[in-house]
Amino acid sequence: MKLSWKVFFSTLIITILTFSIGGYFLISAVFQSALNRESSSALEENKMLRSYFGAVIPTSTSEEQSKASMVNISESIISHFTNDKLSIRISDDEQNIIAQSDDVRFDVNLLKQLEDNSLLYKTIEYNGRYYIQTASILQTFSGKVYIETIHDISSIFTDRQNLFSSYRKFIFCMLVVNGLLVFLMTLWTLSPLKRLSNTTREIAKGKYSDRVAIQTKDEIGLLAEDFNKMADSLETKILDLEATTISQRDFIGSFAHEVKTPLTSIIGYADMLRSKRMSEENRILAADYIFNEGKRLEVLSLKLLDLLVVKNHEFEMKEINMKELFNNIKGIMEPTIKGSNILLEISAEDIQIRVEEDLIKTLIINLIDNGRKAIQGSGIINLTGKRISDERFIIIVKDNGKGMTENELSRITEMFYMVDKSRVRDKGVGIGLSLCKEIVELHGGEMNFESQVDIGTSVYLDLRG
Structure with a gap:
């Protein structure tokens, strides 16, 4: 009952x-x-x-x-x-x-x-x-x-x-009137509990932002106030848990995505060492690429964990030479673009920039790889870098691939968003540019896109350092 x-x-x-x-x-x-x-x-x-x-x-x-x-x-x-x-x-x-x-x-x-x-x-x-x-x-x-x-x-x-008879009639009339009044009073008194029950059901369905609107100062009002405090705490914990889950998902997706290019380089250079006769110098160079990419993979996982899960933005910035950075990236990308009729051209000023080396490599390699995927036949990818002020420098990655529409441009940095699969060379999972955005923000910069369908895309990285 x-x-x-x-x-x-x-x-x-x-x-x-x-x-x-x-x-x-x-x-x-x-x-x-x-x-x-x-x-x-x-x-x-x-x-x-x-x-x-x-x-x-x-x-x-x-x-x-x-x-x-x-x-x-x-x-x-x-x-x-x-x-x-x-x-x-x-x-x-x-x-x-x-x-x-x-x-x-x-x-x-x-x-x-x-x-x-x-x-x-x-x-x-x-x-x-x-x-x-x-x-x-x-x-x-x-x-x-x-x-x-x-x-x-x-x-x-x-x-x-006669008094007993009249009183019985009075009791009957009073029973009817009192029953109606008690019924209405019961509905009015317990209506806050009904609202509380309905809110509980809504929260159970996943509407964690729902709250009980009860303004009374009696025990039911105090119960509603305590319930709302509990719901606030529960919502906060659930949102934190969801944020943690999303961060872990982003980390797993990003790490899987970022492992692909270094592994391609490692496999490519390893295959060259295994299947081709090479001079001692080239053999040492190939082994060096394999060693460096293996070391980069080792530290990259920890840095991505800090960036995406722990949300730690306090990385140690070091001064590196831009020209040497570009040459190293070109060497890393060589096994990936080899045999695809794509030419990677680099142009960098011989200057020192203050960056997080592993993450800036991940950023540029992602943008080059996206350009490679946008080129369905033969094409060119240009990587350009120069200083624009004492504290800032710019990096431009330009390709002559299929380009993007305005609608696609507005969403390309969203997690798991992918452009029309019919216009890209390889399938992806839509993680790369979301990670690039995080890295750009870490370096106090901006990432802007210019693109025209069937003409190509240019990415401008305006970074501090």
């Missing part, structure tokens, strides 16, 4: 019990008070009749005159005081009836309980009606006289019955 129904039924039951028990005791108290008043009135009435009878009865007459006088006085009292609600019976010392107003049944057991100068009463039921019977003793010259009255109090019992 839902909490709202539990609150509804429990409140309704408590209300019914409270009003029912309270009403019962209230009506009973009113009835008892009315009964006590009638009892007191009946006793006073009996006392008055006893006093009046004692005042008018003669004290010194013969026995026959006394009996006759008692009968006359008794009949006079009965005729004078009897009405619709009051009946009187007067009995002699032997409890023989002297006079009686009507045929109402008097309880003879009440007289047996009487003592001298005592006054008793009891409530009796006769023919579906209720009466208060009173009895007292009057000591006369000729003996005891029993005076009894019986007072009709059926109206009190009828009133009590």
